[in-house]
Amino acid sequence: MKHLLSTEGLDRATATSILDTADNLKRALLGREVRKLPTLRGRTVITLFYENSTRTRVSFEIAGKWMSADVINVSAGGSSVSKGESLRDTALTLAAAGADCVIVRHPASGAAHRLAGWLAEAGTSVVNAGDGMHEHPTQALLDAATLRERLGSVEGRRIAIVGDVLHSRVVRSNVHLLAALGADVVLVAPPTLLPVGVANWPVTVSHELDAELPSLDAVMLLRVQAERMHGGFFPSAREYSIAYGLNENRLRLMPEHAVVLHPGPMLRGMEIASAVADSPRAAITDQVRNGVHLRMAVLYHLLAHEEETS
Amino acid sequence: MGIPSRGAPLARRLALKIAEFSGVEVPTGTLDVTLYRDDLRRGPTRPLETTSLPEGGIDDRLVVLVDDVLFSGRTIRAALDALRDHGRPRAVQLAVLVDRGHRELPIRADYVGKNVPTSRSEDVAVLLDEFDGRDGVVLK
Numbered sequence: 001m002k003h004l005l006s007t008e009g010l011d012r013a014t015a016t017s018i019l020d021t022a023d024n025l026k027r028a029l030l031g032r033e034v035r036k037l038p039t040l041r042g043r044t045v046i047t048l049f050y051e052n053s054t055r056t057r058v059s060f061e062i063a064g065k066w067m068s069a070d071v072i073n074v075s076a077g078g079s080s081v082s083k084g085e086s087l088r089d090t091a092l093t094l095a096a097a098g099a100d101c102v103i104v105r106h107p108a109s110g111a112a113h114r115l116a117g118w119l120a121e122a123g124t125s126v127v128n129a130g131d132g133m134h135e136h137p138t139q140a141l142l143d144a145a146t147l148r149e150r151l152g153s154v155e156g157r158r159i160a161i162v163g164d165v166l167h168s169r170v171v172r173s174n175v176h177l178l179a180a181l182g183a184d185v186v187l188v189a190p191p192t193l194l195p196v197g198v199a200n201w202p203v204t205v206s207h208e209l210d211a212e213l214p215s216l217d218a219v220m221l222l223r224v225q226a227e228r229m230h231g232g233f234f235p236s237a238r239e240y241s242i243a244y245g246l247n248e249n250r251l252r253l254m255p256e257h258a259v260v261l262h263p264g265p266m267l268r269g270m271e272i273a274s275a276v277a278d279s280p281r282a283a284i285t286d287q288v289r290n291g292v293h294l295r296m297a298v299l300y301h302l303l304a305h306e307e308e309t310s
Numbered sequence: 311m312g313i314p315s316r317g318a319p320l321a322r323r324l325a326l327k328i329a330e331f332s333g334v335e336v337p338t339g340t341l342d343v344t345l346y347r348d349d350l351r352r353g354p355t356r357p358l359e360t361t362s363l364p365e366g367g368i369d370d371r372l373v374v375l376v377d378d379v380l381f382s383g384r385t386i387r388a389a390l391d392a393l394r395d396h397g398r399p400r401a402v403q404l405a406v407l408v409d410r411g412h413r414e415l416p417i418r419a420d421y422v423g424k425n426v427p428t429s430r431s432e433d434v435a436v437l438l439d440e441f442d443g444r445d446g447v448v449l450k
Contacts, residue, residue, distance in 0.1 A: 001355070017355075017357060020357065020358070021357070021358050024342070024358035024359065024360060024361075025345075025358065027360060027361065027362075028342065028345065028358070028361045032395065032396065034395045036395070037345045037346070037395075038345070038346055038391065039345040039346070039350065067345075300345075300355070300358075301355050304350040304351065304355065304356075305350065305351060305353065305354050305355045305356075306351055306352055306353055306354065307351075
């Protein structure tokens with residue numbers, strides 16, 4: 001694998017081998033005093049973030065450092081980007097400076113794909129850490145890792161993704177990955193928060209959360225993305241919360257074994273009630289923990305093999 | 311401690327034999343060395359195997375590494391590095407089923423099943439019931 005740009009087109013065998021690697025890495029590091037592997041010694045990984053992030057950037061940085069790569073963080077605010085440098089020039093600069101892998105987050109959909117094209121000659125790998133409303137593949141992979149851990153398997157499981165589907169890159173990555181892994185996905189959202197073309201996705205669509213709850217193995221809640229909303233998608237935050245927020249009563253409608261996921265950052269009281277977020281049914285901190293191992297696995301699959309021509 | 315894949319069942323078998331002949335129960339484990347290899351960038355992505363330490367850990371104990379074939383010695387070099395990250399054994403020894411020569415590092419085995427002189431172009435494959443349905447060593 002040279003780049004990880006999207007889960008669309010990621011086949012089941014590749015996805016499963018990344019998840020297996022993450023599992024083995026997790027077990028290899030369990031209970032160890034020295035959480036450091038020499039695998040990526042001498043490789044340079046640069047995170048290039050044009051949008052804010054806590055968990056994605058931090059977990060990529062930890063993942064790289066635990067595998068002994070040199071990790072350098074570049075954010076748009078403190079770099080030449082604020083002087084007006086273009087994405088392409090910034091990327092070429094990083095590649096020329098010796099980056100083996102660039103992890104990029106950008107507000108424009110498709111930014112990671114363009115970057116991979118520009119960096120092909122330099123041989124630098126690109127990981128998409130979120131591009132606009134398009135994809136966020138490592139989030140979907142860590143969600144799948146968490147589901148596999150909690151439920152034993154993903155195949156045949158019924159998983160609802162609830163909320164702001166329209167603006168969510170997490171959803172697009174999850175839909176493709178979960179479909180590849182054989183899960184049965186239902187999107188639950190008000191019609192205003194569903195994208196055009198959702199009929200062509202490998203999912204079913206519902207507008208009624210309560211009707212779906214009893215048949216679910218997992219529910220994944222999405223943050224309502226106020227920063228991307230410039231119009232009346234729903235009447236009020238309170239009304240959204242009443243119709244689609246996961247509260248304790250709704251949690252009781254779900255089967256005993258069903259788990260609750262949220263990619264974070266959560267808006268407590270909006271899409272998820274505080275008591276639900278803190279309940280043992282929620283796997284939200286597991287997601288973050290698995291995120292580190294999963295991102296180690298991604299770096300391993302991108303950087304620990306012979307050069308291939310992209 | 312067996313080095314996956316084929317060292318792992320060999321280690322378990324050795325422990326069973328030791329228990330059978332001497333009555334001493336020897337704890338076993340597996341040690342995946344993939345993440346410590348120096349040749350990861352010379353081939354396609356290698357899948358990882360499981361690491362499981364013997365009960366009680368390895369600190370201050372005698373650890374015998376077990377592998378099927380000793381060749382360049384690079385796997386054992388990686389195993390010694392991996393072991394160091396898991397603890398500090400009192401001593402480390404090496405047991406292999408087949409020593410085929412052609413060492414590239416100053417490493418030798420303490421216990422050898424059989425020395426098999428080979429040419430570099432040959433391939434030594436150890437077959438085990440657990441993986442291959444029968445036991446055997448094949449020289450190609």
